[in-house]
Structure formats: structure tokens, C-alpha cells
Amino acid sequence: MVRSEAKRDSGSAWRTVRIGLLLLVLAAVATQTWLDRVTTQSWRQTLWVGIYPLNGDGTPQAQSYVEGLTVKDFAAVETFFAREAHRYRVQPDEPVHIELYPQGSTLPPVLPADAGPVGTAWWSLKLRWFAYRASRVPGRVPARIRLFVLYHDPSTLQSVPDSHGLQKGLVGVLHVFADPTMAGSNNVVIAHELLHTVGATDKYDLTSGLPLFPGGFADPDRDPRYPQEQTEIMAGRRPISAQDAEMPRSLREVIVGPATAREIKWTRN
Numbered sequence: 424m425v426r427s428e429a430k431r432d433s434g435s436a437w438r439t440v441r442i443g444l445l446l447l448v449l450a451a452v453a454t455q456t457w458l459d460r461v462t463t464q465s466w467r468q469t470l471w472v473g474i475y476p477l478n479g480d481g482t483p484q485a486q487s488y489v490e491g492l493t494v495k496d497f498a499a500v501e502t503f504f505a506r507e508a509h510r511y512r513v514q515p516d517e518p519v520h521i522e523l524y525p526q527g528s529t530l531p532p533v534l535p536a537d538a539g540p541v542g543t544a545w546w547s548l549k550l551r552w553f554a555y556r557a558s559r560v561p562g563r564v565p566a567r568i569r570l571f572v573l574y575h576d577p578s579t580l581q582s583v584p585d586s587h588g589l590q591k592g593l594v595g596v597l598h599v600f601a602d603p604t605m606a607g608s609n610n611v612v613i614a615h616e617l618l619h620t621v622g623a624t625d626k627y628d629l630t631s632g633l634p635l636f637p638g639g640f641a642d643p644d645r646d647p648r649y650p651q652e653q654t655e656i657m658a659g660r661r662p663i664s665a666q667d668a669e670m671p672r673s674l675r676e677v678i679v680g681p682a683t684a685r686e687i688k689w690t691r692n
């Protein structure tokens with residue numbers, strides 16, 4: 424009797440330890456997520472962003488395009504953040520610094536099209552684990568924000584799969600075209616997903632793809648309202664009429680609107 428009592432006691436003690444450990448891990452993840460949010464939204468230091476290029480479809484076209492990439496191909500993203508941050512009087516002069524890392528060999532986990540909330544949560548956990556392993560490059564400082572950019576041969580598909588940028592884990596999975604004429608719009612996709620990782624939300628209608636008024640408009644007070652001259656980055660398209668919008672060809676025609684600036688803590692009101 425005494426012995427079995429003792430056994431039960433040690434069993435429940437072990438269960439308490441296991442629950443305690445699990446709570447510790449969850450608390451550590453939650454603390455890290457909170458710290459990530461505070462540090463990436465403080466804008467006191469330059470944010471290091473890593474581009475991790477991947478051959479998204481296994482074609483020779485995508486492969487040769489990835490091999491030809493240099494960090495200069497992403498300079499427009501740095502310029503865009505510096506220009507827009509300056510407009511909102513945000514320090515420092517270089518809010519975002521882009522680093523290009525060597526091509527990776529493993530593709531990130533795919534989010535199933537029919538994934539519900541649980542499936543999406545599970546995918547985001549797998550993605551964080553993937554990013555942790557795939558972003559460790561010997562001899563290189565790891566980037567704060569990891570963007571895995573999958574290049575696709577445009578002759579094999581009309582449109583690329585949806586891109587995702589996650590604030591939890593500071594990671595993005597992007598699908599772009601392996602085509603020099605698309606380099607400008609690829610940088611629009613990169614800036615958009617990068618902004619998701621620092622807390623910006625989409626500003627377009629999920630069904631129609633059209634920019635939402637007023638947050639998705641670069642100049643909501645413009646009269647007449649259409650066509651807009653510039654694109655709000657989180658709307659992703661420039662409103663031409665109430666029924667039509669077009670994708671910008673480069674970040675030169677794109678701005679960070681007041682709603683997005685508020686979300687990423689560039690402004691307080």
C-alpha cells in the first residue's frame with residue numbers, strides 16, 4: 424500500500440514536471456514573439472532582412488535566374504523603405520538592410536489550399552522550424568527577418584501561388600517570376616510581405632482583389648478619386664476605377680499609406 428502510494432505520487436510529480444516544461448516552452452515562444460514585435464517595430468536600428476532564393480519549380484530558367492541574382496537586384500526595396508520612413512520622419516536613415524544569402528536546396532512547407540485555422544497554425548509552426556534550419560548559413564550573420572523567395576519560370580504558369588509574410592516568427596514565403604522584366608514587381612511583392620512581418624495588414628478586398636477605401640488608397644482625398652496616381656503597398660494595386668486596379672511595375676510608384684504606417688509603428692495617431 425505504501426509503495427503504490429509512493430509510485431502514484433512520483434507519477435503525478437512527473438506529470439507536473441512535464442506540464443511545467445511545456446508551459447515553459449510556450450512561455451519562451453510567446454516571450455520571443457513579443458520581443459520580436461517590440462524590437463522590429465522600434466525602428467531605432469537598421470532591420471536586417473535576408474533574401475533566401477530558391478528554385479521554385481525546378482526549371483533551368485529559374486535556376487539560371489537565381490544564379491544571376493545579386494544584392495543590387497533588391498536595392499529598390501532598401502530605397503523604398505528609406506524614402507517612406509523619411510517621409511514619416513522615422514529614424515534611422517537606413518531602416519531596412521537587405522542581405523542576399525546563397526541559394527537553398529530545400530523548399531519550405533506548403534500551406535494546403537483547404538487548411539483551416541488548425542492546419543494554418545500547424546503550417547506556421549513547421550515554417551518556423553524550417554526557417555530556423557534553412558537560415559543558418561556558415562560564416563554569415565543570420566538575418567532578423569527571413570524571406571524565402573521561390574522563383575518560377577513564367578512560361579510554365581500564368582500566376583504564381585500566394586505569398587505569405589508572418590509576423591510570428593519573422594518569416595516569409597514568396598513566389599515570384601524568374602524574369603528580368605518582372606524584377607520591379609517582384610520587389611513590390613518583397614516589400615509587401617516584409618511589411619506583413621512587421622505588423623502591416625492587407626488593404627484589399629480578398630474576393631475582388633480591389634484596394635479598400637480609404638486605407639488601400641495612396642491619396643484617398645484625391646478629387647476625382649479615380650484614377651489614383653500611386654499604389655498603397657498593402658493594397659498592392661493602383662485603383663484605376665471603382666472596378667479596376669493594376670499591379671505597379673516598380674516601387675517608385677508605391678507608397679506606405681497612413682494606416683500601414685500606424686500598424687508598423689511609424690506613427691502613433
Ligand SMILES: [Zn+2]
Nearest residue numbers: 615619624625
Ligand atoms: Zn498581403
